[in-house]
Amino acid sequence: MWPQPLNSTVQQMGTASSMLTQYDIEEVQEHCNNLFSQQEIVSLYERFCQLDRNAKGFISADEFLSVPEFAMNPLSQRLLKMLDGLNFKDFVAFLSAFSAKTSIHQKIELIFKVYDSDHNGKVSFKDMLEVLKDLSGSFMSDEQREEVLSQVLRDAGYSKDSYLTLDDFIKVLGQSDLKMDVEVPVD
Structure with missing residues (x-):
């Protein structure tokens, strides 16, 4: 039995396929050493879904390059080698390196x-x-x-x-x- 979604914020995110359960959020938190709050993970998931335009469950190099700040970064090509094809958990784990708590x-x-x-x-x-x-x-x-x-x-x-x-x-x-x-x- 799957736990219920965290709250109405999660339910408003979109279709059932884009919903995070409380279990999902806790699993992602554990995967990134609890560096992000539950609210931050929900926000990151919303951003992940925006980037994953075809709802494949991972973000391609082209989708990363659609972010102007990323595309303009002089190290973007090097970073793409590390990022291409990241699923949500790995996306959050990568971003955890930029947390003030890291x-x-x-x-x-x-x-x-x-x-x-x-x-x-x-x-x-x-x-x-x-x-x-x-x-x-x-x-x-x-x-x-x-x-x-x-x-x-x-x-x-x-x-x-x-x-x-x-x-x-x-x-x-x-x-x-x-x-x-x-x-x-x-x-």
């Missing part, structure tokens, strides 16, 4: 995944250079990017030949005042 360690894990595009557990100088190029565009020359990145690595005790692991990223970024917080609007 630990710095979890935020750094997401950053590491953006840099580690080949998913080998290591980030090379070349990987970092590619991200820096995405971020700086034509504002910096290749030589300037290499110089800046080389200096940052030297300052952190690494060289151009170093391969950084997640632990290295945590060591370098863990002391920073990293801000990656996004509020979930709740109606």
